[in-house]
Amino acid sequence: MKESKEVKQEQTACLESLGIGSLSDPTLLTKPVKTVEEKWRLLPAFLKLRGITRQHIDSFNYFLNVDIKNIVRANNRITCDADPAWYLEYKDIRIGAPDVDVPDAPGVYESITPQQCRLRDMTYYAQILVDVEYTRDKPGGGVKERVRKDNHPIGRMPIMLRCSHCVLNGKNEQQQAAMGECPIDSG
Structure with a gap:
């Protein structure tokens, strides 16, 4: 099992690599996703962070x-x-x-x-x-x-x-x- 700190670092790196923001900036994480292109960019991040199940x-x-x-x-x-x-x-x-x-x-x-x-x-x-x-x-x-x-x-x-x-x-x-x-x- 990964340590909580390692998981958060991995999550932040994933979000930043997609240009979404980081876990430390909640305003970026809660802003509406307006375009279809932005939504498709979020899908790989969601699957990487949460998995399919x-x-x-x-x-x-x-x-x-x-x-x-x-x-x-x-x-x-x-x-x-x-x-x-x-x-x-x-x-x-x-x-x-x-x-x-x-x-x-x-x-x-x-x-x-x-x-x-x-x-x-x-x-x-x-x-x-x-x-x-x-x-x-x-x-x-x-x-x-x-x-x-x-x-x-x-x-x-x-x-x-x-x-x-x-x-x-x-x-x-x-x-x-x-x-x-x-x-x-x-x-």
Whole structure:
């Protein structure tokens, strides 16, 4: 991984080579792009700075880290139709690290890499884990029974390569190559 200072220098050099300006001059970066020719000059800079997949990875990261929590928070209580005194509440939700079931060891998981999934013809996915609380109220008021379960798996979600939950995230080129991954593959 490149250091932040190196990345900023590379970005500034790229923008200046195209005559766009630098990161230190925000007025040049925010001015409108008026002509088609100027827009076409920006395209190589955008691809060099952000890559072709960065917006997809950023969007997926936002979904995993923010949106999925907001969805559960908005729909956190489920009441039983047959017995309204019984309900469950989702307290938290998170996506685990990509893993696979260990054969002959129920409930035991081991980390897996995208390359191992390719070789085994498997989906590269991670568990969706919730903290949930089951509650049954007394008919006259008060709580009769309350049971909390943390880290309860409710499903699995495919994981995008190079996203915040991918095992490749934060690895340098040598580490990626050792894992059987192409270091220049953007995701």
